[in-house]
Amino acid sequence: MRERRAARELRRAHEFEEFVGGAGGRLLHVAALLTGEATDGAPGPVGGPHGPGEPVPRRHEAAERLLTAALAATYAAWDRARGEDPYDRARQELATRYARAARRSGSPAPGGVLAPLAPQERLVLVLCLAEGLAEEQTAALLGLPVERVRALRTRAVEVLLGGAPRAGRATAGPWRTRPRRAGS
Amino acid sequence: MSGLDRKEDAVRRMLDLRHLPLPPGLAARAAARGGRVLRRRRAVRAVGWALLAAGTVAFCVWAALVEPWSAPSLWDR
Numbered sequence: 001m002r003e004r005r006a007a008r009e010l011r012r013a014h015e016f017e018e019f020v021g022g023a024g025g026r027l028l029h030v031a032a033l034l035t036g037e038a039t040d041g042a043p044g045p046v047g048g049p050h051g052p053g054e055p056v057p058r059r060h061e062a063a064e065r066l067l068t069a070a071l072a073a074t075y076a077a078w079d080r081a082r083g084e085d086p087y088d089r090a091r092q093e094l095a096t097r098y099a100r101a102a103r104r105s106g107s108p109a110p111g112g113v114l115a116p117l118a119p120q121e122r123l124v125l126v127l128c129l130a131e132g133l134a135e136e137q138t139a140a141l142l143g144l145p146v147e148r149v150r151a152l153r154t155r156a157v158e159v160l161l162g163g164a165p166r167a168g169r170a171t172a173g174p175w176r177t178r179p180r181r182a183g184s
Numbered sequence: 185m186s187g188l189d190r191k192e193d194a195v196r197r198m199l200d201l202r203h204l205p206l207p208p209g210l211a212a213r214a215a216a217r218g219g220r221v222l223r224r225r226r227a228v229r230a231v232g233w234a235l236l237a238a239g240t241v242a243f244c245v246w247a248a249l250v251e252p253w254s255a256p257s258l259w260d261r
Contacts, residue, residue, distance in 0.1 A: 113198050
């Protein structure tokens with residue numbers, strides 16, 4: 001019994017490390033887009049080539065914290081979620097944790113390229129455009145109706161390209177249909 | 185519709201930033217934290233089962249001593 005558990009833990013740790021090694025970079029990118037810490041490296045012309053030896057400013061503590069929490073939850077669900085794609089799971093954890101944090105603290109210090117966007121718009125934009133998820137999948141992941149996701153996506157694109165005026169943060173609708181926990 | 189597609193392509197390019205380097209030890213830290221969560225969950229489950237077992241034993245002992253099913257009715261006396 002004890003040896004079986006030890007063997008399972010060893011295998012889990014091994015698989016998990018392999019998973020993080022393969023998908024961690026992309027997940028960190030998603031997290032940094034959400035927290036607004038994804039930058040182009042040095043300030044300068046967008047898309048300009050930077051030398052390989054150039055020091056990159058490392059300011060992505062929030063993204064790292066978000067990713068660590070999401071990965072820890074993925075690890076904890078590893079044995080139960082056999083057969084599921086751990087990447088999907090980790091991305092789901094990232095999204096829900098970011099959404100929860102954004103709801104709790106209003107707007108978490110926006111920055112980066114997505115600075116003018118509200119948290120919901122960011123989430124939809126990152127999931128749909130950066131991650132290439134279909135609107136239906138995004139809606140299911142966020143617990144929003146598909147029409148709302150489509151509207152958020154269109155609006156986010158307009159705002160980013162400077163078309164639509166920023167209408168404050170009042171556009172945030174209900175996240176889920178279930179009631180918020182009392183006494184928070 | 186193609187106008188929206190073009191705009192979305194532009195946004196996609198905006199999002200296509202340089203990937204950050206994965207901080208060393210991230211997997212280990214996450215695994216340690218996840219392992220703590222698992223152990224805590226296991227402990228809570230063990231306590232729950234222990235409470236259930238204790239409750240069952242206590243009920244059985246009480247029932248054996250009191251025999252609530254064999255209370256004589258008033259008419260039998």
